[in-house]
Amino acid sequence: MMDLLTTYILHQADNALILGHRNSEWTGHGPILEQDIAISNIALDLIGQARNFYQLAAIRLNETDTGQILTEDDLAYFRDAQEFRNLVLVEQTNGDWAKTILRQFYFSTYQYLIFAALLQSPYTGLSAIAEKSIKETRYHVKWSGEWVIRLGDGTEESRRRIQEALKGLHPCIPEIFQAADFEYEAASLGIGILPEQIKAQWYEQVNEIFITATLPVITPEKESMQVLSGKNGVHSEQLTELLSEMQVLQRTYPGCEW
Amino acid sequence: MEPNPQSEKWPLWEVFIRARQGLDHKHAGSLYAADARMAIENARDVYTRRNEGISIWVVESNHIHASNPSESDSLYDPANDKVYRHPSFYHLPDELKNI
Amino acid sequence: MHSSEQELFNHKIDQEVRIEPKDWMPEDYRRMLIRQMSQHAHSEIVGMLPEGNWITRAPSLRRKATLIAKVQDEAGHGLYLYSATETLGITRDETIEQLHAGKAKYSSIFNYPTLSWADIGAIGWLVDGAAIMNQVPLCRASYGPYARAMIRICKEESFHQRQGFEILLTLSRGSQAQKEMCQDAINRWWWPSLMMFGPNDDASPNSQRSMQWKIKRFTNDELRQKFVDVCVDQVKILGMGLPDKDLKWNAETGHYDFGEINWEEFYEVLKGNGPCNHERLEARKKAHAEGRWVREAAAAHSMKKNNLNTREIYGTQSAK
Numbered sequence: 001m002m003d004l005l006t007t008y009i010l011h012q013a014d015n016a017l018i019l020g021h022r023n024s025e026w027t028g029h030g031p032i033l034e035q036d037i038a039i040s041n042i043a044l045d046l047i048g049q050a051r052n053f054y055q056l057a058a059i060r061l062n063e064t065d066t067g068q069i070l071t072e073d074d075l076a077y078f079r080d081a082q083e084f085r086n087l088v089l090v091e092q093t094n095g096d097w098a099k100t101i102l103r104q105f106y107f108s109t110y111q112y113l114i115f116a117a118l119l120q121s122p123y124t125g126l127s128a129i130a131e132k133s134i135k136e137t138r139y140h141v142k143w144s145g146e147w148v149i150r151l152g153d154g155t156e157e158s159r160r161r162i163q164e165a166l167k168g169l170h171p172c173i174p175e176i177f178q179a180a181d182f183e184y185e186a187a188s189l190g191i192g193i194l195p196e197q198i199k200a201q202w203y204e205q206v207n208e209i210f211i212t213a214t215l216p217v218i219t220p221e222k223e224s225m226q227v228l229s230g231k232n233g234v235h236s237e238q239l240t241e242l243l244s245e246m247q248v249l250q251r252t253y254p255g256c257e258w
Numbered sequence: 259m260e261p262n263p264q265s266e267k268w269p270l271w272e273v274f275i276r277a278r279q280g281l282d283h284k285h286a287g288s289l290y291a292a293d294a295r296m297a298i299e300n301a302r303d304v305y306t307r308r309n310e311g312i313s314i315w316v317v318e319s320n321h322i323h324a325s326n327p328s329e330s331d332s333l334y335d336p337a338n339d340k341v342y343r344h345p346s347f348y349h350l351p352d353e354l355k356n357i
Numbered sequence: 358m359h360s361s362e363q364e365l366f367n368h369k370i371d372q373e374v375r376i377e378p379k380d381w382m383p384e385d386y387r388r389m390l391i392r393q394m395s396q397h398a399h400s401e402i403v404g405m406l407p408e409g410n411w412i413t414r415a416p417s418l419r420r421k422a423t424l425i426a427k428v429q430d431e432a433g434h435g436l437y438l439y440s441a442t443e444t445l446g447i448t449r450d451e452t453i454e455q456l457h458a459g460k461a462k463y464s465s466i467f468n469y470p471t472l473s474w475a476d477i478g479a480i481g482w483l484v485d486g487a488a489i490m491n492q493v494p495l496c497r498a499s500y501g502p503y504a505r506a507m508i509r510i511c512k513e514e515s516f517h518q519r520q521g522f523e524i525l526l527t528l529s530r531g532s533q534a535q536k537e538m539c540q541d542a543i544n545r546w547w548w549p550s551l552m553m554f555g556p557n558d559d560a561s562p563n564s565q566r567s568m569q570w571k572i573k574r575f576t577n578d579e580l581r582q583k584f585v586d587v588c589v590d591q592v593k594i595l596g597m598g599l600p601d602k603d604l605k606w607n608a609e610t611g612h613y614d615f616g617e618i619n620w621e622e623f624y625e626v627l628k629g630n631g632p633c634n635h636e637r638l639e640a641r642k643k644a645h646a647e648g649r650w651v652r653e654a655a656a657a658h659s660m661k662k663n664n665l666n667t668r669e670i671y672g673t674q675s676a677k
Contacts, residue, residue, distance in 0.1 A: 028409035031648025154654030249416035266652035292655035
């Protein structure tokens with residue numbers, strides 16, 4: 001039985017892995033060579049973060065002495081969709097560049113605020129990872145924010161597409177700020193924060209970019225419960241598909257070294 | 259509407275990187291970007307992936323003016339004459355130190 | 358004077374002095390370089406596809422990360438080479454148009470499919486191995502920008518081959534299924550890798566000129582022989598075999614004799630009839646076409662900002 005603090009760590013890990021995986025799907029198919037390299041860099045950053053979080057979670061799980069020693073790969077490759085704790089936001093398919101950019105912008109703005117808070121965490125396992133990751137995360141926010149502006153205030157077509165993306169990703173937002181049990185646990189232990197605490201800041205920062213991008217500002221909806229809740233293991237079909245591809249070799253040939 | 263090939267053209271930028279404090283910026287290559295911010299970010303992604311730089315300059319390629327190699331005679335030969343600019347021109351006693 | 362420019366050019370070539378972008382050069386030299394460099398660039402970009410195919414299925418987080426890094430390096434290498442080619446008076450867009458129109462070539466090796474994870478190992482070991490052998494001499498190519506791009510590329514290349522070999526080594530020490538996967542990949546990638554060195558010397562028209570102008574430093578056959586010799590030793594560490602029954606040590610020459618390459622296959626794939634030619638090119642054309650609106654948006658935004666800056670600096674007309 002996994003303790004809630006470990007689940008909190010897995011939430012961070014899963015967010016980073018799933019989004020990193022999605023970004024890596026652009027490799028070789030980006031709109032221009034330089035952006036192919038840029039988004040691959042972001043994918044690498046995220047996968048690096050994921051590995052750090054998975055390794056931390058594995059250490060915790062191995063402490064409870066269940067017999068089998070778990071590795072980062074066990075956690076990434078042998079959990080089913082309902083055991084993943086990532087936001088539904090990050091498992092969304094790439095769609096076009098506008099959707100990819102907006103998804104990144106939403107997530108990185110959120111992740112930056114989380115890492116800024118985790119820097120102060122008395123749990124050094126978490127604060128160390130936050131410290132290692134926050135600079136690159138700030139870059140992700142900057143990079144994606146600038147693209148939101150270019151697309152929002154670019155051509156008629158880019159504007160239309162990013163507005164489509166806004167509509168498409170809007171249902172994924174409420175979940176971000178609805179605390180799951182492991183977030184309540186982390187906050188009560190003084191180790192993490194409730195996402196509610198950064199909600200106002202998130203909207204402020206997002207809207208600041210939207211205004212420059214000449215896009216309509218977004219506002220928190222009143223008490224809307226998101227039906228899908230990735231944090232609680234209730235995912236979209238997209239995650240099942242993603243995992244079936246990602247995990248195929250480990251599942252087909254279990255117990256092997258790669 | 260027919261896509262206008264001009265409308266998607268991004269300028270070419272030359273990239274200069276200072277790898278460490280104390281060194282000059284060195285020409286690293288070129289890349290395409292739509293604006294200066296993007297050019298610097300791209301330069302970071304392309305030319306400093308292995309931590310090769312702490313300072314990046316980008317200049318639109320068409321803003322660089324270069325001398326003509328065929329002019330190099332007139333540009334550089336006069337300097338070659340002025341050997342007194344080189345330390346080895348002066349003969350000083352061996353005992354003289356720190357100079 | 359034309360003849361003294363030619364003399365100066367020849368002198369530089371003889372003295373190993375680099376030719377730089379604005380130097381006088383024979384038209385044929387310029388054309389040959391454009392062809393070779395742009396095709397090298399195209400190869401890097403198209404080469405991202407067979408390996409990129411397996412990123413989402415990489416079987417461990419470490420392999421996932423290193424594979425993304427490798428494929429990203431290839432994008433970077435393509436970029437360095439396009440950048441160097443542009444110094445010769447052609448734009449990247451023009452060379453890409455040639456690629457998409459089927460007028461420019463890229464290394465045929467990338468027209469083969471990656472059917473298993475072991476292929477990723479085989480590509481790193483064999484394909485990158487062959488590429489490195491071709492590339493190291495190019496670091497001394499007579500054209501400055503080409504040589505400098507190659508130096509950058511070679512510095513980054515070393516981890517690519519090691520990564521590939523390590524993948525195969527891990528498989529070779531694994532389960533029966535993994536061992537078979539490993540041998541199967543080697544069987545499929547061996548001959549195409551040998552073909553990467555190009556036709557035999559006596560069937561290679563461009564080679565002579567290229568060597569005269571010190572763009573090329575060793576002949577196709579010389580490099581291919583060196584490659585075979587090296588690989589025969591390396592494959593022993595894997596405990597695997599090479600699919601060539603004619604492979605035999607020749608004490609007289611001090612090299613390994615090897616079997617005849619299927620040149621028909623080589624020319625078919627070169628012509629465009631390889632297993633993945635169509636697929637590879639379609640993927641590149643699609644990415645380019647679908648990226649158009651993105652490029653337009655960024656260009657439009659940049660123009661808007663420039664106009665805004667101009668108005669800020671100079672004031673609007675109605676400022677009075």
